[in-house]
Amino acid sequence: MQILMSLLLVAQLLSALAMIGLVLMQHGKGADMGASFGGGASGSLFGATGSANFLSRTTAILAAVFFASTLALAYTGNPGSGGASAAGGSVLERVAPAASATADAIPGAAPAASVAPLPAAPAASK
Numbered sequence: 001m002q003i004l005m006s007l008l009l010v011a012q013l014l015s016a017l018a019m020i021g022l023v024l025m026q027h028g029k030g031a032d033m034g035a036s037f038g039g040g041a042s043g044s045l046f047g048a049t050g051s052a053n054f055l056s057r058t059t060a061i062l063a064a065v066f067f068a069s070t071l072a073l074a075y076t077g078n079p080g081s082g083g084a085s086a087a088g089g090s091v092l093e094r095v096a097p098a099a100s101a102t103a104d105a106i107p108g109a110a111p112a113a114s115v116a117p118l119p120a121a122p123a124a125s126k
Helices: 002-025 031-036 050-077 091-104
Strands: none
């Protein structure tokens, strides 16, 4: 199971980095107007029309890989992968008893019932 999670994490990391690079390589909508006045679209790597299709399709594929690996990591990383019914309820129901147990286990902590109330503030004299 650890090997699967490592492979999913590597796939997620590589797809995220490649997607960042591809998004930075793409031209915005305002870049078309500058290209019409001699902005240098002929000097691009993929040509004047091929860059938008290639880069946008590759970005979409990498986004799908990223989301699929994220969902797979969330599913495999959950200790009760069978859903809420297999784990015995919601996340809040599983955390609440553990939080109260750790509060009682703190050494030197005063019990809640023996805490004395704070003294009242003295009255202001004129």
